Amino acid sequence: MTTGNCAGTGGGVTGTGTNNRITKFTSTGSTVGDSTITDTAGTVTTSSNLVVQGGSTTIGVANSQAGTLVLADGGSAFSGSVVTTTLGAARTYTLPDAAGTFCLSSGNCLGGGGGGANTALSNLAGVAINTTLLPGSAGTVNLGSGTLPFGDVFLAGTSGTPGTNNFKITGASTSGLQTITLPDASGTVCLQSAAACGFAPSSGSANYIQNQIAGAQAGDFYINGTGRAATLNGTTGINTGAVAGTQRIDASGNLVNIVALTLSGAVSGGTSFTGSGNVNSTGGNIQTNSVDRISNGGNLVNIGTITSGLINSQTISSAANFTGTLTVQGASITSGTTSQQGSIILHDGNGQTATVSVGSALAANTALAIPTAVSASDTFCLLTLANCVGTGGGVSGSGTNNRLAKFTSTGSTIGDSSITDTGYGSKPCYQCGL
Secondary structure (H helix, E strand, O other), rough: OOOOOOOOOOOOEEEEEOOOOOEEEOOOOOOOEEEEEEEEOOOEOOOOOOOOOOOOOOOOOOEEOOOOOOOOOOOOOOOEEOOOOOOOOOOOOOOOOOOOOOOOOOOOOOOOHHOOOOOOOOOOOOOOOOOOOOOOOOOOOOOOOOOOOOOEEEOOOOOOOOOOOOEEEEEOOOOOOOOOOOOOOOOOOOOOOOOOHHHOOOOOOEEEEEEEOOOOOOOOOOOOOOOOOOOOOOEEEEEOOOOOEEEEEEEOEEEOOOOOOOOOOOOOOOOOOOOOOOOOOOOOEEEEEEOOOOOOOOOOOOOOOOOOOOOOOOOOOOOOOOOOOOOOOOOOOOOOOOOEEEEEEEEEEOOOEEEEEEEOOOOOOOOOOOOOOOOOOOOOOOOOOOOOOOOOOOOOOOOOEEEEEEOOOOOOOOEEEEOOOOOOOOOOOOOOOO
């Protein structure tokens, strides 16, 4: 046995090896030698490829030692370790059926050496999207916000050379958030001076409306809807109606061809109304110089002197007060009716009045005429006042009972004569008793 003459025969194995190397059979089948696997102080190493043909490989001990897969760098003294964090359950990491590079949270897929994208996409750099950018659901995601807006928007549209011919949409807001709302319609957005929308590029006559009032422009426009303007200047007039319409306001500011004029407020100014129709105020008075003249009830109020026109067959049903001189140029003035006695009241200017009326019921229609021989000024003779006695052919005076009257020296006054008629027979007594 000590001479080793039986080694390798009769079922024995011969061979030599290196310390800590795992042995393996050589090609003779009865001799062993060094394998590529070394077991040194708990570390097993091999210089050859390791192929595990079992279903799984477990690194580490559950509930005792975490497993680590260490990958050495062939170009440096460094290595990379693959470890797991504390797991709450058994996890499975499935590699896709594709070739590629692992993307790490430290950043090696997007942004180059500066780092890749995180879940908030807050560390992107030099991103180029090669597919359509779509929201997760329609109408729920915005592009920017009122506090974090994007800068400019560049669009190529259908440009054949999008790298050089494209559209830039920008803005210059200096007064807060501005909102531009697109209408519910298809069409072309028209810009100022854009010839594609029918506007003139600078000046000249074309089918456009230019922002200026310095000179007339030869052009037409047709709007089928409601229009609004701060100041509208119709230099030759304003028409209404289909096609060219009918003129309603001429160049001088006159209303023409007006069928009916309906107003909801006051009409003021120096405008004249001329026409053959009616002026109907349904809710207010008619005024001149801001003073009511015709009330809403149709009554004349605050009327001065009527100097022109005729007012025929009009009835004033309540007391009327004329502060000026009333001149009636008709044939007669009638005061009262068949059932109301008429009268004329004259003021003396000192608070007293005189009423002229008929005495009582007349037996027939009576005419009182002023004589033609009257002087420029004269006085009515009143029975009670006796203010005309002895004037104008009248006789005044007084006397004694039974005395015959005689004219006195004035010629229009009578007094007692010396003849007394006391009834003695049929003859008077002349100086009886003498």
